[in-house]
Amino acid sequence: MRLDDNFASPIRFSLMASLGDDMELDFGTLADILQVGDSALSKAISHLQITGYVAVRKxxxxxxxxxxxxxxIAGQKAFAGHLQALRAIVELGGQQMP
Structure with missing residues (x-):
C-alpha cells in the first residue's frame, strides 16, 4: 500500500478518522471533534467529496x-490503505533501532 495524498492534510486525515465505518456526523459535531473553523472544515469536506471519499447530505x-x-466505501478503503502504509513505515522504522 502507499500513502494517499488526499489525507496529507491533518484536517482531512482527522475527518476520515472521525467518521469511521457507517457513521454519519453533522457539520457542527465534526467541527467540535476536530476543533477547526467552519471554513477549514468546509474545504476539507469539499476536497474529500470531490475525490469520492465522503458523501454529503443536506x-x-x-x-x-x-x-x-x-x-x-471508496473512502473507507482508501483510508484503510493509508493507515496500513503508515503502519508499515512505523514498523520499518522500529526495525532500524538497535
Whole structure:
C-alpha cells in the first residue's frame, strides 16, 4: 500500500478518522471533534467529496439547515490503505533501532 495524498492534510486525515465505518456526523459535531473553523472544515469536506471519499447530505433538523457527512466505501478503503502504509513505515522504522 502507499500513502494517499488526499489525507496529507491533518484536517482531512482527522475527518476520515472521525467518521469511521457507517457513521454519519453533522457539520457542527465534526467541527467540535476536530476543533477547526467552519471554513477549514468546509474545504476539507469539499476536497474529500470531490475525490469520492465522503458523501454529503443536506437537510433540516428542528427547522434549521444541517449538513451531514459520511465516508463512502471508496473512502473507507482508501483510508484503510493509508493507515496500513503508515503502519508499515512505523514498523520499518522500529526495525532500524538497535
Amino acid at each position: 437537510g433540516f433538523a428542528a427547522s434549521r439547515p444541517r449538513t451531514w457527512v459520511r465516508s463512502t
